[in-house]
Amino acid sequence: xxxxxxxxxxxxxxxxxxxxxxxxxxxxxxxxxxxxxxxxxxxxxxxxxxxxxxxxxxxxxxxxxxxxxxxxxxxxxxxxxxxxxxxxxxxxxxxxxxxxxxxxxxxxxxxxxxxxxxxxxxxxxxxxxxxxxxxxxxxxxxxxxxxxxxxxxxxxxxxxxxxxxxxxxxxxxxxxxxxxxxxxxxxxxxxxxxxxxxxxxxxxxxxxxxxxxxxxxxxxxxxxxxxxxxxxxxxxxxxxxxxxxxxxxxxxxxxxxxxxxxxxxxxxxxxxxxxxxxxxxxxxxxxxxxxxxxxxxxxxxxxxxxxxxxxxxxxxxxxxxxxxxxxxxxxxxxxxxxxxxxxxxxxxxxxxxxxxxxxxxxxxxxxxxxxxxxxxxxxxxxxxxxxxxxxxxxxxxxxxxxxxxxxxxxxxxxxxxxxxxxxxxxxxxxxxxxxxxxxxxxxxxxxxxxxxxxxxxxxxxxxxxx
Amino acid sequence: xxxxxxxxxxxxxxxxxxxxxxxxxxxxxxxxxxxxxxxxxxxxxxxxxxxxxxxxxxxxxxxxxxxxxxxxxxxxxxxxxxxxxxxxxxxxxxxxxxxxxxxxxxxxxxxxxxxxxxxxxxxxxxxxxxxxxxxxxxxxxxxxxxxxxxxxxxxxxxxxxxxxxxxxxxxxxxxxxxxxxxxxxxxxxxxxxxxxxxxxxxxxxxxxxxxxxxxxxxxxxxxxxxxxxxxxxxxxxxxxxxxxxxxxxxxxxxxxxxxxxxxxxxxxxxxxxxxxxxxxxxxxxxxxxxxxxxxxxxxxxxxxxxxxxxxxxxxxxxxxxxxxxxxxxxxxxxxxxxxxxxxxxxxxxxxxxxxxxxxxxxxxxxxxxxxxxxxxxxxxxxxxxxxxxxxxxxxxxxxxxxxxxxxxxxxxxxxxxxxxxxxxxxxxxxxxxxxxxxxxxxxxxxxxxxxxxxxxxxxxxxxxxx
Numbered sequence: 057x058x059x060x061x062x063x064x065x066x067x068x069x070x071x072x073x074x075x076x077x078x079x080x081x082x083x084x085x086x087x088x089x090x091x092x093x094x095x096x097x098x099x100x101x102x103x104x105x106x107x108x109x110x111x112x113x114x115x116x117x118x119x120x121x122x123x124x125x126x127x128x129x130x131x132x133x134x135x136x137x138x139x140x141x142x143x144x145x146x147x148x149x150x151x152x153x154x155x156x157x158x159x160x161x162x163x164x165x166x167x168x169x170x171x172x173x174x175x176x177x178x179x180x181x182x183x184x185x186x187x188x189x190x191x192x193x194x195x196x197x198x199x200x201x202x203x204x205x206x207x208x209x210x211x212x213x214x215x216x217x218x219x220x221x222x223x224x225x226x227x228x229x230x231x232x233x234x235x236x237x238x239x240x241x242x243x244x245x246x247x248x249x250x251x252x253x254x255x256x257x258x259x260x261x262x263x264x265x266x267x268x269x270x271x272x273x274x275x276x277x278x279x280x281x282x283x284x285x286x287x288x289x290x291x292x293x294x295x296x297x298x299x300x301x302x303x304x305x306x307x308x309x310x311x312x313x314x315x316x317x318x319x320x321x322x323x324x325x326x327x328x329x330x331x332x333x334x335x336x337x338x339x340x341x342x343x344x345x346x347x348x349x350x351x352x353x354x355x356x357x358x359x360x361x362x363x364x365x366x367x368x369x370x371x372x373x374x375x376x377x378x379x380x381x382x383x384x385x386x387x388x389x390x391x392x393x394x395x396x397x398x399x400x401x402x403x404x405x406x407x408x409x410x411x412x413x414x415x416x417x418x419x420x421x422x423x424x425x426x427x428x429x430x431x432x433x434x435x436x437x438x439x440x441x442x443x444x445x446x447x448x449x450x451x452x453x454x455x456x457x458x459x460x461x462x463x464x465x466x467x468x469x470x471x472x473x474x475x476x477x478x479x480x481x482x483x484x485x486x487x488x489x490x491x492x493x494x495x496x497x498x499x500x501x502x503x504x505x506x507x508x509x510x511x512x513x514x515x516x517x518x519x520x521x522x
Numbered sequence: 523x524x525x526x527x528x529x530x531x532x533x534x535x536x537x538x539x540x541x542x543x544x545x546x547x548x549x550x551x552x553x554x555x556x557x558x559x560x561x562x563x564x565x566x567x568x569x570x571x572x573x574x575x576x577x578x579x580x581x582x583x584x585x586x587x588x589x590x591x592x593x594x595x596x597x598x599x600x601x602x603x604x605x606x607x608x609x610x611x612x613x614x615x616x617x618x619x620x621x622x623x624x625x626x627x628x629x630x631x632x633x634x635x636x637x638x639x640x641x642x643x644x645x646x647x648x649x650x651x652x653x654x655x656x657x658x659x660x661x662x663x664x665x666x667x668x669x670x671x672x673x674x675x676x677x678x679x680x681x682x683x684x685x686x687x688x689x690x691x692x693x694x695x696x697x698x699x700x701x702x703x704x705x706x707x708x709x710x711x712x713x714x715x716x717x718x719x720x721x722x723x724x725x726x727x728x729x730x731x732x733x734x735x736x737x738x739x740x741x742x743x744x745x746x747x748x749x750x751x752x753x754x755x756x757x758x759x760x761x762x763x764x765x766x767x768x769x770x771x772x773x774x775x776x777x778x779x780x781x782x783x784x785x786x787x788x789x790x791x792x793x794x795x796x797x798x799x800x801x802x803x804x805x806x807x808x809x810x811x812x813x814x815x816x817x818x819x820x821x822x823x824x825x826x827x828x829x830x831x832x833x834x835x836x837x838x839x840x841x842x843x844x845x846x847x848x849x850x851x852x853x854x855x856x857x858x859x860x861x862x863x864x865x866x867x868x869x870x871x872x873x874x875x876x877x878x879x880x881x882x883x884x885x886x887x888x889x890x891x892x893x894x895x896x897x898x899x900x901x902x903x904x905x906x907x908x909x910x911x912x913x914x915x916x917x918x919x920x921x922x923x924x925x926x927x928x929x930x931x932x933x934x935x936x937x938x939x940x941x942x943x944x945x946x947x948x949x950x951x952x953x954x955x956x957x958x959x960x961x962x963x964x965x966x967x968x969x970x971x972x973x974x975x976x977x978x979x980x981x982x983x984x985x986x987x988x
Contacts, residue, residue: 067679067746084777084778086744086949087949104744105745105746130948131949132743132949132950134778159949159950159951159952160920160948160949161948166948182941183740183945184740184944186740186741186744186745187744192744192745195683196681198684199676199681199683200676202672203672203676206669213535213571215570215662216664216668216669218664218770218977219978220979221730221753221755221768222981223986224987225988232704234688234704235707236700236701237703237707238698238701238757241701241703241719242715242716244707249708250708251708253707257700257757257767257983257984258767258981258983258984258985260986264702271978271979274649274650274652275652275661277653278552278570278653279569279570279571279652279658279661279662280533280550280551280570287687289687293723301688301724302686302688304684312550312600454626475648475988479649479650480626482596482627482629482632482633483553483596483598483626483628483653485550485625486625512683512684512685512686517724518724518725520686520689520690520725520728521941522686522691522737522740
């Protein structure tokens with residue numbers, strides 16, 4: 057039985073939000089639960105438009121008895137009847153079914169029978185887990201949040217630039233690159249024994265991007281304010297709950313912007329996103345608060361209202377040294393901040409979000425702007441309670457001679473980055489930007505603890521199913 | 523000289539739109555042209571926020587004489603002064619500069635001197651071409667249009683699903699796949715002489731996605747209405763003006779939707795996008811209309827107002843055969859429609875957009891829903907004047923036994939698609955969707971004729987620069 061698009065636009069979210077009795081309503085969705093009574097049967101029907109299911113009520117003994125027999129968890133149905141006030145608590149309306157059509161049944165072998173399933177098990181059926189409460193909520197939040205990202209930047213006149221996925225340059229040497237090739241794997245063309253990438257599709261060795269920042273910088277010197285939002289890749293063979301081989305990154309880049317203004321934007325951005333989720337995904341957040349992380353909503357509200365502190369790396373090191381804490385990793389100027397240090401700074405010392413700025417140049421990337429002290433660069437990390445670093449950014453080195461000197465110091469070959477150097481040669485300007493891992497943000501706002509559980513079909517070592 | 527973020531938020535688009543005199547205004551941007559007069563000098567300054575540049579006027583002989591000497595096309599400056607009514611035509615206001623700071627000069631070797639450059643030459647400096655009129659306009663339209671895509675779906679309650687880029691499945695066998703690997707290229711592990719992909723990063727052979735449709739279908743059976751918008755890849759070694767190895771695709775997928783409703787949505791979508799561009803990018807479209815394609819705006823307006831016709835493939839073949847036209851490719855039932863046929867149908871016969879539906883199953887993909895006639899499938903292509911096919915879609919085969927039979931007929935191995943088959947096994951429902959190539963759409967709305975000129979950094983055979 058097929059229905060036309062227009063009359064199928066009645067979504068359960070709308071019926072429950074309006075919550076007004078109405079004659080002749082049709083709903084379509086998947087059965088979450090069936091309760092069969094002698095006189096009346098109750099179906100919870102969910103169409104994914106919101107967390108709640110709609111209760112559909114049918115006479116157990118009437119003309120629907122036949123179809124009711126065949127209904128079970130997971131089945132897909134169309135039900136028509138009157139939307140009436142519900143005597144049950146927790147819902148204003150319910151559908152009194154006059155007709156029910158079974159579109160697709162789900163037998164007793166359906167994997168999502170009504171019981172609790174471990175997230176680990178659900179990962180193995182990632183094609184079905186969107187039909188559960190938890191993953192329905194996760195992916196609705198993901199979608200709303202993605203749109204909020206675009207809205208934030210578009211409202212502020214930022215230009216969205218879709219930077220390339222396949223690239224011949226390795227921005228930060230961050231983790232290993234995935235190689236992209238069309239050469240015959242078994243018998244590639246060779247030159248003096250080694251694979252000859254000049255005969256590959258792009259005429260050179262190429263890989264998957266680890267960041268769109270360098271290309272975003274090019275666009276910022278034409279459009280002033282730009283942002284990227286696209287997939288990014290790391291071929292790190294690490295099986296942690298925070299790493300995936302494929303994830304989405306957001307990278308704004310602003311001309312005429314220094315480190316302080318970069319922090320301003322990062323603060324406004326994070327606040328905006330958290331507020332958007334609090335406002336637009338209230339039901340889903342209620343679920344996370346009750347079932348995933350107690351106190352989640354309070355934590356998010358606290359961040360939205362918080363004062364974002366700022367402190368230099370040098371000051372942070374001093375305070376860590378004076379803290380009297382015994383850290384696993386010793387603290388001294390020049391060291392990278394470990395998770396334990398970041399957590400102490402944001403959770404114990406500040407009790408809220410804090411930007412740490414001006415890191416030693418040795419532990420940061422080549423393109424960061426060199427400060428006048430000769431030993432630090434204009435970098436910033438935003439630390440938040442519970443997760444530590446959530447945003448990292450910097451002002452970029454816009455002075456060609458300083459950039460070249462730093463690349464030479466690091467033994468980097470400047471030639472492949474001729475285009476990056478060119479924008480310092482002609483019409484250069486101070487500029488800055490930052491990066492936010494979209495999945496990290498999702499984990500932060502949902503309380504989900506494994507990155508595999510906030511990505512539709514996660515890619516990790518050994519896993520590329522679906 | 524570095525400026526803080528907040529006071530740099532005065533963008534030229536805002537000053538020109540408001541067009542009100544105002545004291546003490548600061549603008550930042552890149553010089554497009556310099557005209558030095560004995561008494562007064564004129565700078566055209568562009569910050570990428572809109573097509574127009576702001577005229578900055580300075581006394582040639584006053585205290586700014588020194589800095590004016592150093593200014594040339596491409597230089598980056600900060601100018602402050604009063605925004606005043608402009609005596610010149612074509613602009614309401616201009617900036618009377620009191621101070622000008624040169625942030626980054628551009629010497630005589632700057633490649634974008636004021637003259638016409640060929641698009642081909644500009645492709646070789648894709649890092650600088652966003653600073654030209656043409657590419658400024660292209661990428662502003664690209665950004666606005668991308669946002670309009672999200673807005674259209676989000677306003678209608680569609681869920682945005684980011685489908686995987688790295689995949690182990692080849693959706694349509696459409697063109698060759700790019701392989702993604704971390705194996706040592708020179709000395710990969712081998713098993714019986716052949717490369718052993720079980721020891722690759724994902725434990726199997728993987729490639730870059732050619733479509734997110736199959737995964738979108740999985741999400742549609744949980745959220746009803748979903749869409750993808752992400753990068754897609756084809757390793758076709760073809761050097762045409764319409765093919766790129768990396769491009770962005772939009773793929774909505776709707777549960778409880780048949781082919782007619784699929785056409786309804788495609789029509790509403792295209793109309794919405796074209797109207798959005800007409801409303802939001804008027805200045806950029808004016809430029810395209812004057813310099814790229816005469817009559818562009820009329821053409822777009824005609825599409826926005828057009829009646830979208832519908833006709834079966836069978837009927838289209840009849841009409842083509844009766845047309846009296848001599849086509850290069852002969853027309854008979856069962857043949858694929860060639861560009862010349864599509865153009866005749868939409869341009870000559872209909873004189874506007876037309877959906878051609880219900881194609882022979884032999885020329886369409888395995889997943890399309892089989893019609894009762896046994897020889898056609900519920901597919902549709904939307905043809906528009908000047909380009910031919912712009913959208914392709916179908917109702918999907920939701921009946922497991924029919925899907926399996928078709929796959930067997932085609933000699934396909936059903937095992938790797940176990941997850942795709944599963945959603946027909948449990949809670950199956952009629953569903954449909956379509957795909958729109960984002961760059962094709964951009965070419966359509968800008969009049970640009972080469973796909974390389976609507977992608978920030980295009981990837982084509984032999985080209986992965988920047």
